[in-house]
Amino acid sequence: MANNVSPLEEAALSGDTDRLYALIEEDPDMLNAVDAKPFVNTPLHIAASLKYLYFATEIMMLKPSFALKLNPQGFSPIHLAVKNGHSKLARRLVDMKKELVRVKGREGNTPLHFASQIGECDLLAYFLSACPDSILDVNARDETAVHIAVRNQQFDALGVLIGWLKGNTRKGAASLEKSILNSKDEEGNTILHLSALKGLSRSVLAEGHSRGPGP
Template sequence: MDQSLRDAAQQGSIDALHSLVRGDPYILETIDKIPFVETPLHIAASAGQTQFAMEIVRLKPSLARKLNQDSFSPMHLALQNNQTQVVRRLLDADKDLVRVQGKEGTTPLHYVARTGNLPLLAEFRKVCPMSIKDVTIRGETALHFALNNNKLDAFELLIRWLQQTTLEDASSLWENKLLNWKNEEGNTLLHIAVSNNQPQASSLHSLFLIRELN
């Protein structure tokens, strides 16, 4: 990437961005053609340059889904750097960014479940309810991430998320499948909860299954 474009993204200079576009109308198109690359949107998202980030998304929406050389999207990097405002604005632009799979199939939802950020979990639930179905290459759901990191409040929210989705979706047979999903080590949510001595999680899991059977 051109150093001038890198600097503009780091500083959040929209004027500098447009000056570069005037000099080379294909500057963003050229970047987008590279399969895995750091883009100015990655840099802006990491630095919390919200307005610059949204201008990039307006000019070249596909860059919002681009993975860098480490297989992270701009939203992944915004989350890793606690740039919540950028995350929310990216959600406004494209709700399905929650489902973009990065390294090892990890989505932004998996990351938020692991850190236990309840406000963002609630927002992800609202804008993209089907994102809870996404599974990593290790066979881990967002619920696995919450339990493995002892984020029991997040796990409870995810259980309620499943429950609400079940009520709204008549063809919701996948919920039971998700609750009993085994990771690559063969562990279900209940196995993890028992192994980690998490009786609250075990009770929530069992209660949901009982309601489903009824």
């Protein structure tokens, strides 16, 4: 390892939980020292990037606050898990703390926004089931996850999102659906406006709905 890599980072980079606990025995305040930094790559960030499921679980149990930390690039551990295609690890983090679906990272994007952008349909459905209120979240451009799906022409993801809205049976579901579908981004675009700008027809939105499961 390079000299500028700390022993804690070495343990995270190798997913070595035995080494982690040995380091904690030597310095019980070690994780608190990491947590004191406002923007930092915690061991949980490293584990989430490298798909070390069990190491990530161990760290999450020891220091739940790491899951809310943003690294210097503006990503939380669950953002990194989604970004790197580690869906099982992302699910594990959500199982341990459902509100992680709503963590806002770089440009205000949540994990739900990320999953919509890259078309991770199974994760979208999982996130919405775990944390239904995440559908309300907007990023720095006032975009919902539905805006993101349309903008990136992720029609299967769009289907999941609209299908969830249509199948939602919670109190206020009809009002929520109307609010999300008519929500405007910072440029005043609803998803219908965006569809028109991209040369998509209303039938594409209807087709997307037909693909999407309910909650």
